[in-house]
Amino acid sequence: MQESETWRLAPSAALRPEPFGALAYDFASRRLTFLKTPTLVDVVRSLADHRTVGAALDAAAVTAEERPAYLRALDRLGATGLIVHARAGSPP
């Protein structure tokens, strides 16, 4: 995943806050996913408010050192359909 790309939480998915982060559920795939840090939850939630993944990472104060790990986590979420690729420049 590139930081310049635009992603969104899938319309069929919901997040439930939990002490460790959040439990995410995709009603379409019936897949349950555990987001294990509050920061990752912030990032996933705020994808909708940002034109790029990089901007969402900035907003959640993800450091340069942490970025590769977060991008890999987002890749995995994308692969399972919990977040979906939106057209570049689609409105936040």
Add this chain to the structure above:
Amino acid sequence: MTLTPQPRAGSSPGARGASAPRPLVESFEEGLDAPICLTWELTYACNLACVHCLSSSGRRDPRELSTAECRALIEDFERMQIFYVNIGGGEPTVRADFWDLLDHAVEHHVGVKFSTNGFRITPDRARRLAASDYIDVQISLDGATAAVNDAVRGAGTHAAALRALGLLQDAGMRGMKISVVCTRHNIDQLDDLAALADRHDATLRLTRLRPSGRGADVWGELHPRPEQQRQLYDWLLTNGERVLTGDSFFHLSAYGQPLPGLNLCGAGRVVCLVDPVGDVYACPFAIHERFRAGSVRGAGGFEQVWRHSDLFTELRSPTSGGACSRCSAYDACRGGCMAAKFFTGLPLDAPDPECVMGHGQAALESVPASSRPACGQDHSHPGPVRNAPVRTPVAGPVALGPVSVRPRSSPPDRACASGPLAPRELTLLTEERRAAGPPRAAG
């Protein structure tokens, strides 16, 4: 699935400071804001009389939740973001409002997996079930052959289950669950059961036989023998990725390796049971006053019970492990199943009655029959049912554990196979367990 941004290999685990994720099981032990696996037994009524029914089902209870109460409870689940529930019984489809309640759940974004013996699945129902993403079906089957299954579940029940599976498959449904309670008579059939699931595009789900409900009456003669426990463990190590097990077999991880599935008791932490009259218990296998946390009919409803009941608070507190804490396998099995201990008369900090190190056997021998708890409730049919279990004399060695404590003249029933952890979760938790080791690539 677990998504954790993992530090790069080689970096210090502490480098992420306060944001470093902890193993999920630790969070689970302290309890979540809402359950992951909620079983809702909709009725004690059942057309069958399975010998090992964990809820001693048969007859409807006049105090069962009304349709309006059920609908309100579904709305509570939606508000708490309980994304799906496992509905069982009894046989849930005997409730006249069952299909309407399914629709209500779907309308309120609560997915449902319901357990059934399959008798009431018709071609039309199968088509409607297959059409919804929100609904999953679990068919109970306790043997690959009619001889093994019908002895436990009742005459004609093997045929009925296969008929229902065929209808669902023909209707285009995929990934239905075939739920099997492991007994000493079907452990040799696991490959056949897995093949049967494959043929129906279904997923095999295995659960542990607990001495709960009428299960207490037959546990001594049906629970897997020690060598069969090892056989089951080995089979799960090889095939665990394609079967669902919930938190059924964490006691077997004391053999050495953790098994796929949830290796901890989820009772009151991520798992609970709502029974037909609205009482909330720590798990589906613990229908007894000792494990009753409250009622959805009380002030504050289900949410109050889940978040604040004394019992659940207790279950989420650290435990000592009792005698087991000195055992080398304690970290793996954590003392085993609370319900299995309780209903065999063992203290909750005693070894599991099926402890693979053999400590349970010794503990059981020291338990006087009088200390075994009475059944929490009993809705068994008073007389025979049409599809009664086909009881034949059991060949070979008998009872390793306690024999029936309660005299019973009529053959029993097994209502449903609602077990702790629902399908998807399991797969996901499995990945977590693997990821919980040393840091590895994220995702």
